[in-house]
Amino acid sequence: MPPTWLLGLTTLSVGSLSGVLVITVPQLLAARGVPELQIAAITGASFLPGTFIFLLAPILDVGLSRRTYATATAVMMAGLVIAALNSLANLPLLAFEMFMANIGYYLFTPAVAGWFGQLVERSEEPTLGAWLAVGTVGGFGVMSAIAIVLIRAFPNGLGIALICAIALCPLLIFPFVSPGVRPSVKLRESFGPLFSSLWGILRNRHILRMAFLFAAPAATFSLTNTLGGIGKDFHASESFVGLIGGVGTTAGGVVGALVAPILARRFPPLALYIGVGLAGALFTLSLLIPKPSPLVFATAMIGENVFQSAAFALVNALILLSIEKNSPIASTQFALLNAAVVVPISYMQFLDGKGYDLGGLAGSFLMDAGLSVVACLTLAALFRFLWRETISFEATTEPAGD
Numbered sequence: 001m002p003p004t005w006l007l008g009l010t011t012l013s014v015g016s017l018s019g020v021l022v023i024t025v026p027q028l029l030a031a032r033g034v035p036e037l038q039i040a041a042i043t044g045a046s047f048l049p050g051t052f053i054f055l056l057a058p059i060l061d062v063g064l065s066r067r068t069y070a071t072a073t074a075v076m077m078a079g080l081v082i083a084a085l086n087s088l089a090n091l092p093l094l095a096f097e098m099f100m101a102n103i104g105y106y107l108f109t110p111a112v113a114g115w116f117g118q119l120v121e122r123s124e125e126p127t128l129g130a131w132l133a134v135g136t137v138g139g140f141g142v143m144s145a146i147a148i149v150l151i152r153a154f155p156n157g158l159g160i161a162l163i164c165a166i167a168l169c170p171l172l173i174f175p176f177v178s179p180g181v182r183p184s185v186k187l188r189e190s191f192g193p194l195f196s197s198l199w200g201i202l203r204n205r206h207i208l209r210m211a212f213l214f215a216a217p218a219a220t221f222s223l224t225n226t227l228g229g230i231g232k233d234f235h236a237s238e239s240f241v242g243l244i245g246g247v248g249t250t251a252g253g254v255v256g257a258l259v260a261p262i263l264a265r266r267f268p269p270l271a272l273y274i275g276v277g278l279a280g281a282l283f284t285l286s287l288l289i290p291k292p293s294p295l296v297f298a299t300a301m302i303g304e305n306v307f308q309s310a311a312f313a314l315v316n317a318l319i320l321l322s323i324e325k326n327s328p329i330a331s332t333q334f335a336l337l338n339a340a341v342v343v344p345i346s347y348m349q350f351l352d353g354k355g356y357d358l359g360g361l362a363g364s365f366l367m368d369a370g371l372s373v374v375a376c377l378t379l380a381a382l383f384r385f386l387w388r389e390t391i392s393f394e395a396t397t398e399p400a401g402d
Contacts, residue, residue: 002173004124007116008131009170013074014108015139016167017081021046021098023144024151028088042091046098050342053106057335060107061328065179066115069331070108074171077104078164085151085160109136110338114331117320119178126264129316133257135170137309141250143167207333209387210322213270214340218375219277219311222348223284223368224249224304226356227297233361234297244298252302256309264317270383273314274376280307281372284365292361315341 026039060069080101087094113132120128143163150159231241263272287300319337323330348368355367 001119001178002176004116004120004127005131006173007112007120007177008128008133009135009138010070010112010173011109011132011135012139012170013135013167014077014105015136016143017074017077017101017139017164018105018136019140019143020081020147020163021084021101022140024147025084025088025094025098027148028085028151032088034091038091042095042098045095046102047342049099049103049106051339051346053103053110054332054336054339056103056107057110058329058332060111060114060331060335066111066331067174067177067179070111070115071171071174073104073108073111074168077101077108078168080104081167082160082164086157106335106338110331110335113316113320113334114323114327115179116177117323117334118326118330122321122325125320126261126269126314126317129318129320130257130261130313132316133260133309133313134254136312137250137253137257139167141246141253145246207322207337209383210318210337211340213273213318213379213383214315214337215343216375216379217344217348217351217371218274218379219280219307219314219372220344220348221280221304221308221311221368222345222352223300223364224308226349226352226364227301227304230356230361230364231297234292234294234300236294236297240294241297244301248298248302249305252305253309256306256311257313259306260310260313261317264314269314269317269321271380273311273318274380274383276307276310276314277372278376280304280311281369281376283307284369284372288362288365312341 022043026043029039029042060066080097084094084097084101087097109132113128116128117125143166147163150162153159154162231237236244260272260276267275283303284300287296287303290296315338319334322337323333327333348371351371352364352368356364359366
């Protein structure tokens with residue numbers, strides 16, 4: 001079987017395609033004179049599947065193998081990206097295609113996580129979680145940088161074809177990975193089990209506590225999504241913002257994701273996740289000390305991405321650790337908990353913006369860091385003294401039963 005790091009890098013595929021949707025499509029729309037408000041609305045609406053995808057995820061655990069579902073969702077996303085890049089003149093159709101493409105995006109990761117998580121050793125799950133994050137971040141960053149170049153350099157759709165071919169290359173390792181245990185329930189018999197398995201997950205108090213952990217604003221670092229729009233407050237030029245937003249944040253994201261599993265070998269992942277949130281909040285507050293400058297902007301953008309990627313890697317590790325080995329609903333459980341991660345990204349984006357309206361740069365940073373500190377301290381107390389059996393503070397232990 002391929003090494004754990006290579007398994008994780010299969011998310012390069014959907015990460016790359018997401019980079020096209022989030023960065024390249026808006027670039028092409030702006031070049032056509034589409035107002036920024038419309039571009040933002042289309043892009044924002046395309047992420048909505050992340051909040052409800054767990055309702056569809058049970059299908060990943062029935063009928064066909066998870067390898068088949070992973071392949072199908074990646075190909076589906078690639079096909080819809082091609083369609084979107086050819087629908088720039090029809091904004092309603094473009095919005096629908098981007099929305100559907102992200103359904104493929106949000107189903108792919110639970111499919112491969114539920115598949116690979118059952119194959120690797122328990123001690124390797126934090127490493128797998130980290131490399132899943134690295135693949136997503138790395139693919140997003142690299143494709144964001146080269147997609148527009150490929151489209152402009154190769155006419156007649158050849159550039160678009162190259163983008164999708166590059167994005168799908170990581171799937172070539174699938175035939176060399178064991179398909180795992182094939183679901184015993186046939187697809188035509190699946191509707192009852194689909195809803196019963198989802199209902200069983202929603203009734204599990206340990207899973208609900210983990211969902212609460214991820215839905216709290218402990219380690220969200222939503223500033224990564226707003227800093228690009230307030231570069232002027234740091235006296236940073238547009239070209240400098242673009243450079244740091246591309247190369248700098250990708251490098252920072254990869255570093256953060258790779259450092260997380262190293263630390264997880266020495267510290268319990270749950271305590272480490274809360275610790276990353278607290279340390280990141282203190283880092284955010286420290287940015288208020290120096291005067292705003294391009295150097296401070298670069299430090300903020302890269303640093304926030306380091307902490308966010310480390311947090312995402314630990315989220316993957318914690319979800320994988322919460323899933324029992326040979327679980328028939330592994331992908332469903334991963335999707336449900338992963339959906340909880342999308343929740344604070346949405347509301348913290350709004351609250352950070354509110355903080356900026358009230359107090360400018362300082363107000364935004366204080367809002368983000370202040371809520372994170374409160375959430376981290378509250379969660380630490382809850383999991384240490386009240387919910388200790390949910391996920392042990394010992395590293396890489398088996399999850400507690402219900």
